[in-house]
Amino acid sequence: MFAGLLKNGDFESSPTNGFSNEGVVDGSAYIPEWKSSGTVELVKSGQKQGGMILIVPQGLHAVRLGNDAEISQDLKLEKGSLYSITFSAARTCAQLETLNISVPPASQTIDLQTLYNVQGWDFYSVAFQADSDDAHVVFQNPGMEDDPTCGPIIDDVAIKKLFTPDKPKDNAVINGDFEEGPWMFRNTSLGVLLPTHLDEETTTLPGWIIESNRAVRYIDSYDFKVPQGKRAIELLSGKEGIISKMVETQPNKQYSLTFALGHAGDSCQQQALAIMAFAGDQAQNIHYMPTTNQTYDTANLTFTAKAERTRIAFYSVYYNQRSDDKSSLCGPVVDDVKVWGVSRSSRLRILSGGLGRLALILFVIMTLVSGLRP
Numbered sequence: 116m117f118a119g120l121l122k123n124g125d126f127e128s129s130p131t132n133g134f135s136n137e138g139v140v141d142g143s144a145y146i147p148e149w150k151s152s153g154t155v156e157l158v159k160s161g162q163k164q165g166g167m168i169l170i171v172p173q174g175l176h177a178v179r180l181g182n183d184a185e186i187s188q189d190l191k192l193e194k195g196s197l198y199s200i201t202f203s204a205a206r207t208c209a210q211l212e213t214l215n216i217s218v219p220p221a222s223q224t225i226d227l228q229t230l231y232n233v234q235g236w237d238f239y240s241v242a243f244q245a246d247s248d249d250a251h252v253v254f255q256n257p258g259m260e261d262d263p264t265c266g267p268i269i270d271d272v273a274i275k276k277l278f279t280p281d282k283p284k285d286n287a288v289i290n291g292d293f294e295e296g297p298w299m300f301r302n303t304s305l306g307v308l309l310p311t312h313l314d315e316e317t318t319t320l321p322g323w324i325i326e327s328n329r330a331v332r333y334i335d336s337y338d339f340k341v342p343q344g345k346r347a348i349e350l351l352s353g354k355e356g357i358i359s360k361m362v363e364t365q366p367n368k369q370y371s372l373t374f375a376l377g378h379a380g381d382s383c384q385q386q387a388l389a390i391m392a393f394a395g396d397q398a399q400n401i402h403y404m405p406t407t408n409q410t411y412d413t414a415n416l417t418f419t420a421k422a423e424r425t426r427i428a429f430y431s432v433y434y435n436q437r438s439d440d441k442s443s444l445c446g447p448v449v450d451d452v453k454v455w456g457v458s459r460s461s462r463l464r465i466l467s468g469g470l471g472r473l474a475l476i477l478f479v480i481m482t483l484v485s486g487l488r489p
């Protein structure tokens with residue numbers, strides 16, 4: 116199964132006649148393994164434009180898409196399977212820049228306006244379902260900027276086939292540990308941004324949707340503190356970054372939503388971290404309480420289901436920025452989300468335990484009272 120960088124996905128392969136000093140691609144087959152149309156430019160690390168150094172996310176080269184320009188590559192996929200594409204992108208001008216990623220007929224446009232970190236570029240991930248075995252991925256700049264030298268820079272294009280984990284035996288949350296998700300590059304310390312995604316079936320984070328305008332960050336244990344397993348979610352942008360999902364429930368049954376709440380070890384932990392957790396009609400504001408020997412805490416929210424499907428959701432209460440650079444967005448980490456049915460028998464046990472203690476107390480009182488009688 117293919118997972119990893121696309122052919123020349125990092126744009127480091129040298130064109131037949133070497134990298135041009137001009138930069139601008141003059142033939143549709145100039146970039147090895149890619150087709151291009153419109154003003155596409157191979158930019159070099161350190162290359163300046165109007166006094167500003169262009170950002171090359173990784174290595175020495177990346178590609179820039181001018182107005183309406185695009186690059187594409189053919190892919191062999193499995194029809195009907197779910198895939199995610201991870202890539203890095205930076206915008207070059209202050210204007211609103213967007214990037215359209217499509218694997219026809221699937222298409223998604225990503226807003227590059229928000230800078231989530233101080234380095235000026237980030238990893239993004241989108242998902243699509245393969246419509247046929249022979250597909251192609253297209254990156255297009257749909258913008259029509261006044262300045263033709265503007266336009267997003269792209270690098271590090273990777274793909275991964277996703278699978279939806281089975282429903283766990285002991286709880287109702289599929290992929291509640293966030294272990295299944297998009298391709299991640301090692302040693303980047305940026306994680307992968309998961310932009311708005313409303314379709315439960317075609318999501319880069321199986322089982323979950325990103326229902327906000329802003330993205331959340333998918334993080335791994337190589338570069339961040341993760342409560343459970345290798346991967347987790349860092350919530351960003353306050354209530355503008357929401358993850359949610361529907362879980363199967365039985366009406367009128369009582370449930371417990373439990374999850375790990377922590378920090379990512381990215382200098383966010385000196386600040387107040389809190390999340391708003393939702394389960395059905397219950398909502399609770401929960402603060403992360405740092406302890407000396409753990410990077411997370413376990414939180415719990417009890418609710419009674421009203422229907423056969425119940426929405427659970429999380430967002431960060433605060434708009435946090437990293438203390439070291441005072442600019443990169445950060446926030447609380449959520450992991451290991453579970454929804455347990457609070458069984459009738461356990462409730463009865465608690466109840467009968469209480470009654471037993473009450474009876475014992477009454478017995479002691481009565482004994483004492485009778486002992487006082489002459």
Ligand SMILES: [Ca+2]
Nearest residue numbers: 292343344346
């Ligand atoms: Ca995890």
